[in-house]
Amino acid sequence: MRLESGLSGSEDNPDIYTISESRVIFSPPLMMSTINNENQEFTWYRRKKRDLEIKWMLLLAISIALSLVLSIILLGNCLKYGPTVLSISSWQSALLRHIKGSKTWKDADSQATKIDQVCVTPECSKKAESILKSLNREVAPCDDFYEFACGNWIKKNPCPDLYPYVSVIDTLNSKPIEQIKSLLENESDSNDELITNITRSYYKMCMNAGKFTCFLFILSQLIISFSNIHNLYSFSEAISKKSNQSIHKIIEQIGDWPMATNKQWNPVDFDWMEATVKLRWLGISSDAFIKIQPVIDVFNNTIYRIGINEPKLSLDRNQLIGNSSVIKHYINFMKKTASTYGGQREMIEHDVYEVLEFERELSLLTMPEEAVRESIMFYRSMTVADLSTLAPSIPWVEFLSGLIGREISDDQFLLFLPFSFINRVLANYLSWTVVRALLPYLGPKYDQLEVEFWDALYDKHSETPRWVKCVDEVSNYLGPALQSMYARAFYSESVKETATRLAISIEQIFNESLSQNKWMDNDTKIRAMDKLDNLNMFIAYPDDFLNASSVSKMFEKMDYNEGSSYLENTLNMSLWNINMLLERVDQPNGRIDWAKTQRISDANAFYSASDNALFLPMGILTPEVFSPNLPSYLNYGTIGYAVGHEMIHGFDNLGRHFDKSGNRNNWWTNESQVSFDAHSSCFVNQYSKYHLINDIKLNGQLSLDENIADNGGLHIAYQAYQSTRKYIDIELKMPGLNYTSDQLFWISYAQLWCANYKNSTLEIEGANSNHVPGRYRVIGSLSNNVDFSNSFKCPIGSPMNPEKKCFLW
Numbered sequence: 001m002r003l004e005s006g007l008s009g010s011e012d013n014p015d016i017y018t019i020s021e022s023r024v025i026f027s028p029p030l031m032m033s034t035i036n037n038e039n040q041e042f043t044w045y046r047r048k049k050r051d052l053e054i055k056w057m058l059l060l061a062i063s064i065a066l067s068l069v070l071s072i073i074l075l076g077n078c079l080k081y082g083p084t085v086l087s088i089s090s091w092q093s094a095l096l097r098h099i100k101g102s103k104t105w106k107d108a109d110s111q112a113t114k115i116d117q118v119c120v121t122p123e124c125s126k127k128a129e130s131i132l133k134s135l136n137r138e139v140a141p142c143d144d145f146y147e148f149a150c151g152n153w154i155k156k157n158p159c160p161d162l163y164p165y166v167s168v169i170d171t172l173n174s175k176p177i178e179q180i181k182s183l184l185e186n187e188s189d190s191n192d193e194l195i196t197n198i199t200r201s202y203y204k205m206c207m208n209a210g211k212f213t214c215f216l217f218i219l220s221q222l223i224i225s226f227s228n229i230h231n232l233y234s235f236s237e238a239i240s241k242k243s244n245q246s247i248h249k250i251i252e253q254i255g256d257w258p259m260a261t262n263k264q265w266n267p268v269d270f271d272w273m274e275a276t277v278k279l280r281w282l283g284i285s286s287d288a289f290i291k292i293q294p295v296i297d298v299f300n301n302t303i304y305r306i307g308i309n310e311p312k313l314s315l316d317r318n319q320l321i322g323n324s325s326v327i328k329h330y331i332n333f334m335k336k337t338a339s340t341y342g343g344q345r346e347m348i349e350h351d352v353y354e355v356l357e358f359e360r361e362l363s364l365l366t367m368p369e370e371a372v373r374e375s376i377m378f379y380r381s382m383t384v385a386d387l388s389t390l391a392p393s394i395p396w397v398e399f400l401s402g403l404i405g406r407e408i409s410d411d412q413f414l415l416f417l418p419f420s421f422i423n424r425v426l427a428n429y430l431s432w433t434v435v436r437a438l439l440p441y442l443g444p445k446y447d448q449l450e451v452e453f454w455d456a457l458y459d460k461h462s463e464t465p466r467w468v469k470c471v472d473e474v475s476n477y478l479g480p481a482l483q484s485m486y487a488r489a490f491y492s493e494s495v496k497e498t499a500t501r502l503a504i505s506i507e508q509i510f511n512e513s514l515s516q517n518k519w520m521d522n523d524t525k526i527r528a529m530d531k532l533d534n535l536n537m538f539i540a541y542p543d544d545f546l547n548a549s550s551v552s553k554m555f556e557k558m559d560y561n562e563g564s565s566y567l568e569n570t571l572n573m574s575l576w577n578i579n580m581l582l583e584r585v586d587q588p589n590g591r592i593d594w595a596k597t598q599r600i601s602d603a604n605a606f607y608s609a610s611d612n613a614l615f616l617p618m619g620i621l622t623p624e625v626f627s628p629n630l631p632s633y634l635n636y637g638t639i640g641y642a643v644g645h646e647m648i649h650g651f652d653n654l655g656r657h658f659d660k661s662g663n664r665n666n667w668w669t670n671e672s673q674v675s676f677d678a679h680s681s682c683f684v685n686q687y688s689k690y691h692l693i694n695d696i697k698l699n700g701q702l703s704l705d706e707n708i709a710d711n712g713g714l715h716i717a718y719q720a721y722q723s724t725r726k727y728i729d730i731e732l733k734m735p736g737l738n739y740t741s742d743q744l745f746w747i748s749y750a751q752l753w754c755a756n757y758k759n760s761t762l763e764i765e766g767a768n769s770n771h772v773p774g775r776y777r778v779i780g781s782l783s784n785n786v787d788f789s790n791s792f793k794c795p796i797g798s799p800m801n802p803e804k805k806c807f808l809w
Contacts, residue, residue: 117730117732117733118732118733118734118735119630119631119732119733119734119735120735121629121630122629123623123627123629123630124629124630124631124732124734124735125735126624127624127630127634127734128734128735128736128737129736130624130751131734131737131744131747131748131751132736132737133152133153133156134149134150134151134152134153134751134754135148135149135151135152135747136148136149136150136151136152136155138151139151141792141794141800142789142792142793142794142795142798142799142800142801143798143799143800144779144799144800145746145750145778145779145782145788145792145800146750146753146774146775146778146779149747149750149751149754149778150750150751150753150754150755150774150778153168153751153754154754154755154756157754157756158756159756159757159758164757164758164760164761165755165756165757165758165761166755166756167753167754167755167756167774168751168752168753168754168755169603169604169752169753169755171624172603172619172620172622172624172625173603173619175622175624176486176618176619176622177468177471179486179489179490180471180474180475180482180486181467181471183482183485183486183489184199184200184203184204184470184471184474184482185200185203186200187200188200192548193548193549193551193552194552195478195481195548195551195552195554195555196481196485196548198478198481198555198558198560199474199478199481199482199485201560201562202473202474202477202478202560202569202573203470203471203473203474205562205566205569206466206469206470206473206474206566207466207467207470208566209441209566244341244342244442246442246565246567246568247341247435247438247442247446248341248342250282250284250434250438251341251431251434251435253278253282254270254274254275254278254279254430254431254434255269255270255271255275255427256269256270256427256431257338257341257343257427257428257431257432257435258347258351258424258427258428258431259338259343259347259348259350259351259352259355259428260338260339260341260342260343260347260348260431261342261343262342262343262344265424265427267424267427270426270427272289272426272427272430273394273395273399273402275427275430276288276289276290276399276403276430277399277402277403279434280402280403280578281575282571282575283570283571283572283573283574283575283576283578284434284437284438284571284574285574285578286430286433286434287311287312288311288312288429288430288433288434289311289362289426289430290308290309290310290311291307291308291309291310291311291312292306292307292308292309292400292403293307293309293581293582294306294307294581294582294584294585295307296589296610296662297381298610298658298663298664299381299663299664299665300663301589301610301611301661301662301663302588302589303586303587303588303589304584304585304586304587304589305381305585305586306400306404306585308387310365310366311362311366313359313362313363313366314330314359314432314433314436315330315359316768317363317366318768319768320359320360320363321360321363321364326457327356329453329456329457330356330453331352331353331356332453332456333449333450333452333453334352334355334356334432335348335349335352336449336452337432337435337436337439337446337449338352338432340445340446340449341435351424351425351428354424354425354428355425355428355429355432358425358426358429359429384396384397384400403582404582404585405579405582436450438567440469440473441566441567441570442567457760473570477570477573477574477577478555478573480545480551480554481551481552481554481555483541483545483618484541484545484546484547484548484551485548486618487540487541487545487546487618488546488548491540491541491618494628495540495621495626495627495628496539496540496541496621498626498628498635499539499540499616499621499626499639500537500539502635502636502639502640502643502720503537503539503614503616503643504537505720505723505724506640506643506644506647506716506717506720507532507535507537507647508720508723509716509719509720509723510532510644510647510716510809511529511532511533513715513716513719513809514528514529514532515529519672519675519676519679520672520675520676521669521671521672523669523672524667524668524669524671524672527659527660527667527668528651530660531612531650531651531659531660531667532647532650533660534612534660534661535612535613535614535647535650536611536612536613536614537613537614537616538613538614538615538616539616540616540617540618540621541617541618555576557576557579557580558572558573558576559572559573559575559576560572560573603619603620603622603625604617604619604620605617605620605642605643605645605646606646607646607647607649607650607655608662609649609650609654609655609657609658609662610658610662611662612650612658612659612660612661612662613662614643614646614647615646616639616642616643616646620639620642621639625638625639625752626638626639631731631732631734631741631744632721632724632728632731633721633731633741633742633744633745633748634734634744634745634748636717636718636720636721636724636745637717637721637744637745637746637747637748637749638748638749638752640717640720640721641713641714641717641749641752642713643713643717644712644713644714644715644716644717644720645709645710645712645713645714646709646713647713647716648708648709648712648713648716648809649705649709651712651809652704652705652708652709652712653676653680653704653705653708654705655705656668656676676808679806679807679808680704680708680808682806682807683700683704683707683708683711683806683808684700684701684704685700686700686707686780686784686806687700687703687704687707687772687776687780688700688701690772690776690779690780692762692763692773693759693762693763694763696762696763698772698776699768702768702769702770703769703770703771703772705770706770706771706772707772707780707781708808708809710777710780710781711780711781711784711785711806711807711808711809712808712809714749714781714782714785715785715787715809716809717749718745718785718787721745725741740791742787742791743791743792745791746782746788746791746792749778750778750782752774753774753775753777753778754774755773755774755775757773779800782800783799783800783801783802783805784805784806784807785805786805788800789801
């Protein structure tokens with residue numbers, strides 16, 4: 001395992017910055033907390049100064065002696081019991097044992113005698129209350145563990161009108177978002193770096209645009225209702241025309257929007273390749289027809305190549321092909337947008353269905369979602385000359401040179417899409433995708449169109465607060481700067497240290513599990529252990545993010561002007577980002593992509609196959625989920641599971657195609673590959689039988705990689721927790737919870753996935769997502785786990801302990 005910290009290079013998609021590499025040895029645990037003693041009140045001020053000094057020296061000597069004694073106690077534990085991930089619970093238990101004269105616990109099989117004290121930290125009290133309020137104790141754990149763990153949470157958290165679903169993960173996101181809001185709303189001072197000032201300026205510009213345009217929108221609606229006030233109505237129309245000027249200027253540069261223009265449209269004025277190049281230099285990355293971006297060479301991940309991929313569709317492929325209710329809302333959305341832009345009804349009605357038909361046929365040329373998950377397997381390297389032979393109607397040298405800004409002649413991956421449609425349809429479709437992408441920056445009349453579409457689609461009835469949208473915008477374009485501000489203001493180094501130690505313990509247990517694997521042959525087993533040993537782990541944030549001036553250097557070439565409009569600055573930042581990405585073509589791979597961790601508010605973790613790297617960002621390390629002041633069985637049930645989940649991704653049906661260096665390379669023998677396929681097919685069959693709603697079932701093939709990671713990650717997290725128990729003399733109980741530490745491990749895991757979905761959400765997305773809903777993440781993984789059944793004494797054949805179980809890692 002390699003642990004990286006620091007900053008320097010980058011990777012595919014908006015990439016991150018690597019760091020100086022260092023080997024980490026799993027050393028004895030450090031003391032994670034201290035004891036602060038309140039000084040008693042004495043009347044020393046009446047005594048002579050000399051007496052006062054003597055007293056202070058005596059007190060200091062006693063304090064030093066006490067500190068030495070406590071340090072010797074802790075050091076003795078470390079030397080006696082070996083390394084462990086130390087939390088406040090193990091620190092408290094060490095004190096209790098020596099102060100109260102408790103006997104040292106040595107027998108790893110006598111687990112029940114270890115829990116005889118209660119955790120008294122504020123974190124424990126808050127967590128215990130949360131666990132208790134979520135449980136539905138009227139349901140037997142062995143019948144339906146999800147309902148047992150989350151039943152009351154679901155009852156108390158109905159899905160609000162604002163969102164298609166509500167979940168524990170979403171509530172975890174809310175605190176970091178509010179903290180970010182407070183950072184962005186603070187006034188800058190003379191000591192702040194330029195990028196900090198720009199970050200706050202952009203947020204305020206977004207907020208002010210919302211306030212101003214919303215006021216104008218409300219005013220215009222009021223004015224329209226008074227038909228006799230012609231002058232004011234004319235003023236309202238003038239305001240609307242002003243808000244249209246920016247988008248009209250952009251669309252006219254690419255040949256205009258046929259169904260929405262009042263001018264005579266000439267097909268000679270439109271060329272899709274020329275329009276795509278123009279949009280790129282305006283700061284608009286157009287993937288309407290073909291997606292071109294720098295990608296890490298999957299056969300040699302030390303370098304970036306030009307990647308040519310399929311287009312980005314406006315809707316999910318399955319929705320475009322077969323969901324009539326979604327199509328109805330989508331058509332109305334397109335019509336309203338074209339009408340707001342200035343199009344005439346007759347022309348819009350004539351063209352809009354041709355655009356839809358084009359996008360449907362385009363979607364048929366793309367891969368199904370199941371195949372997209374494994375699209376990395378279809379990559380081919382070829383020269384521009386080879387590409388020109390396959391698609392001679394496209395001048396690839398000129399097209400790619402125009403996009404990148406210099407002549408190119410590198411090997412690249414190809415997905416060829418035929419363009420046998422007339423120019424009018426292409427122009428309509430391209431203009432539609434551009435206008436839709438810019439709706440949030442064009443004022444309330446345009447922005448509201450997108451809101452209405454999603455409200456109708458997911459049965460929503462209220463709008464996301466403006467400040468939440470603006471925080472999201474800042475994260476999109478200024479993620480590292482925001483991450484740096486957040487880490488310096490709110491983050492504790494002890495959280496990073498504790499999470500790092502926990503992650504290392506998970507890696508050690510997974511390594512032991514691989515060494516004892518029964519279905520892999522020895523050659524594959526050795527390569528698997530070697531890949532795990534070369535895993536890079538990135539916890540919380542890069543150390544260089546604590547240095548504001550270091551982060552500022554990342555944005556030196558970005559053009560930002562407080563005198564420009566919100567749209568203009570957004571396009572300038574987008575152009576800077578596009579340039580930064582495309583400059584990487586033919587450049588060495590800096591290995592780590594900061595964009596994978598730039599959204600602080602995301603309670604999520606990531607694995608990058610091309611880096612063989614695991615990311616555990618700040619957003620998931622919140623006190624509600626993980627804390628040095630919580631018992632280890634809770635930390636392992638949440639963050640331990642998350643770390644295990646991401647590690648397993650390196651060995652799932654997708655990650656297993658990459659070797660220890662992150663290159664696509666088949667390191668499996670035929671025998672082990674056959675065994676892998678046989679074990680993984682069990683998960684496909686299991687999850688495909690789960691019913692979502694009505695006749696809709698889960699797609700077990702589409703969600704295979706996530707289901708493998710859930711099952712394997714939970715298994716090794718539990719084993720890692722068990723391995724640390726023998727180093728802890730007393731495990732503290734959670735106040736008010738009459739459950740064993742093992743049972744609380746499973747409960748803490750399950751309650752991560754408490755969620756309440758609208759039926760419309762399940763109908764639209766349930767079978768089209770590679771992540772199954774929380775209910776099935778819990779039921780699916782726990783019903784396969786023997787340790788879970790033993791913890792709750794579930795009879796064989798009960799719903800949560802079926803006789804047939806799936807197992808891989």
